[in-house]
Amino acid sequence: MTQPVRVAVVGLGFVGLPLALTYAMKGANVVGIDVVPRVVDEINAGHSHHMESYQGKTLPEILKEQIAAGRFRATTSYEEAAKEVNHYIVTAGIPVHNGDPDLGPLKSCAQTLGSVLKKGDTIMIRSTVVPGTTEEVLAPILEEVSGLVAGTDFYLTYCSERIAEGRAFEEFIHMPLVLGGINEQSAIKGKELLSVISETDVTISDIRVVETAKVIENIQRDVNIAMVQEFARFAESFGIDTFELIKVANTHKRVNLLTPGPGVGGFCLPNALYYLQPKARELGVSLPLLQQARHINDGVPDVLIDMLENALKDKGKRLSGSRVAVLGLAMKDFSNDDRVSPVHDLVNNLQSRGVEVVSYDPAVPTRYEHKANTLQEAVQGADALLLTAVQKEFADIDWTSLVSNMAGSPVLFDTKNRIPRELDQTVTVVRI
Numbered sequence: 062m063t064q065p066v067r068v069a070v071v072g073l074g075f076v077g078l079p080l081a082l083t084y085a086m087k088g089a090n091v092v093g094i095d096v097v098p099r100v101v102d103e104i105n106a107g108h109s110h111h112m113e114s115y116q117g118k119t120l121p122e123i124l125k126e127q128i129a130a131g132r133f134r135a136t137t138s139y140e141e142a143a144k145e146v147n148h149y150i151v152t153a154g155i156p157v158h159n160g161d162p163d164l165g166p167l168k169s170c171a172q173t174l175g176s177v178l179k180k181g182d183t184i185m186i187r188s189t190v191v192p193g194t195t196e197e198v199l200a201p202i203l204e205e206v207s208g209l210v211a212g213t214d215f216y217l218t219y220c221s222e223r224i225a226e227g228r229a230f231e232e233f234i235h236m237p238l239v240l241g242g243i244n245e246q247s248a249i250k251g252k253e254l255l256s257v258i259s260e261t262d263v264t265i266s267d268i269r270v271v272e273t274a275k276v277i278e279n280i281q282r283d284v285n286i287a288m289v290q291e292f293a294r295f296a297e298s299f300g301i302d303t304f305e306l307i308k309v310a311n312t313h314k315r316v317n318l319l320t321p322g323p324g325v326g327g328f329c330l331p332n333a334l335y336y337l338q339p340k341a342r343e344l345g346v347s348l349p350l351l352q353q354a355r356h357i358n359d360g361v362p363d364v365l366i367d368m369l370e371n372a373l374k375d376k377g378k379r380l381s382g383s384r385v386a387v388l389g390l391a392m393k394d395f396s397n398d399d400r401v402s403p404v405h406d407l408v409n410n411l412q413s414r415g416v417e418v419v420s421y422d423p424a425v426p427t428r429y430e431h432k433a434n435t436l437q438e439a440v441q442g443a444d445a446l447l448l449t450a451v452q453k454e455f456a457d458i459d460w461t462s463l464v465s466n467m468a469g470s471p472v473l474f475d476t477k478n479r480i481p482r483e484l485d486q487t488v489t490v491v492r493i
């Protein structure tokens with residue numbers, strides 16, 4: 062009988078935890094490593110706020126099952142994990158501060174990993190990175206600290222992470238993968254490691270191609286959405302429905318327009334340009350279209366606020382001093398992740414223009430001063446309502462009754478095309 066694969070997943074966030082559990086469900090012995098003790102303690106106690114599920118089970122249910130089966134546990138200690146594993150999958154991210162990527166967490170991860178690395182170990186980087194990071198930044202740290210040679214003493218690979226939050230388990234298994242190795246032997250080892258959970262084709266290519274492909278896959282969505290924002294502004298002025306326009310254009314087999322929404326959020330799409338930019342600068346390559354797209358998407362909250370100001374003016378109200386309910390803080394629909402959510406910019410910019418904002422999002426656990434505990438509390442007496450992210454609880458909203466709790470002559474902004482059209486007969490609904 063073949064021995065179970067022994068693997069450590071480094072970083073137990075939105076990607077790392079479900080990835081670790083996917084390996085465990087496939088029979089691997091898995092240790093999860095995270096630097097935050099609270100995260101590790103919560104996970105070992107079977108708790109997680111991640112909204113993933115697989116085959117009818119929630120992530121916490123899967124977590125408890127795998128802990129009980131002895132196939133998964135979490136630790137803050139790389140040393141402890143190193144005694145049990147010979148494969149490492151790294152999912153620690155690169156945060157972006159004011160447009161600059163911070164490689165600190167990933168470098169520190171390589172540093173600690175280097176100190177426990179053994180001959181014959183395999184490392185797979187799955188974080189989204191500045192192109193060139195694996196070979197130019199991580200390999201030298203790993204080699205220097207461990208005293209081992211990449212490609213000979215240990216194997217080093219990069220495999221881009223393509224899952225979408227909310228579909229992680231399914232996509233770890235079924236999303237086609239691309240993989241690069243620091244040498245051929247590393248790529249072979251990487252492919253073996255992927256084959257434990259993946260049932261799809263693995264395309265092997267140059268490690269720099271795989272790193273760059275991941276970044277441009279995200280940027281093309283950012284650019285697509287910026288383009289659709291311009292189409293939306295045209296549609297509004299022309300008096301045609303933006304969502305209908307996109308639906309009709311997308312009937313063409315070679316057209317795939319995304320939906321506009323309140324801006325582009327999340328850890329992945331907005332950061333992608335900031336991962337490409339430093340390498341482009343180093344190479345002397347300019348990226349005007351991509352930068353313009355980012356700029357357009359960053360500006361959407363202000364565009365919405367100007368539109369709201371005009372809509373309130375038509376009702377004889379002023380933006381400043383108005384009360385506005387914001388429904389949905391998440392960075393995308395049906396998510397509890399509000400990192401880099403454009404709704405935060407919207408809320409901040411509304412507040413700086415004298416608006417009293419009351420937000421509501423039953424899925425997002427983060428607390429904010431403006432966040433109400435109930436929908437009722439959020440909409441009570443509001444002059445306007447902005448639907449900015451959809452959550453499953455919103456499917457049951459009785460919109461007529463909700464509007465009756467708002468102030469007189471309210472305006473509703475629907476960035477998600479979810480507010481029933483019947484309401485248009487009695488209330489002003491702006492779909493954008």
Ligand SMILES: NC(=O)c1ccc[n+]([C@@H]2O[C@H](COP(=O)([O-])OP(=O)(O)OC[C@H]3O[C@@H](n4cnc5c(N)ncnc54)[C@H](O)[C@@H]3O)[C@@H](O)[C@H]2O)c1
Pocket residue numbers: 071072073074075076077094095096097100152153154155166167169170187188189190222223224225226328329
């Ligand atoms: N979230 C997604 O849907 C998604 C999709 C595709 C790719 N990615 C990429 O995957 C990576 C991880 O994303 P995420 O959303 O899971 O991030 P996350 O912030 O949820 O998780 C990262 C985890 O790594 C931990 N960490 C940081 N430094 C560490 C270190 N030195 N050692 C051990 N653990 C450390 C953090 O404490 C955190 O728990 C990022 O590069 C991201 O761009 C994310």
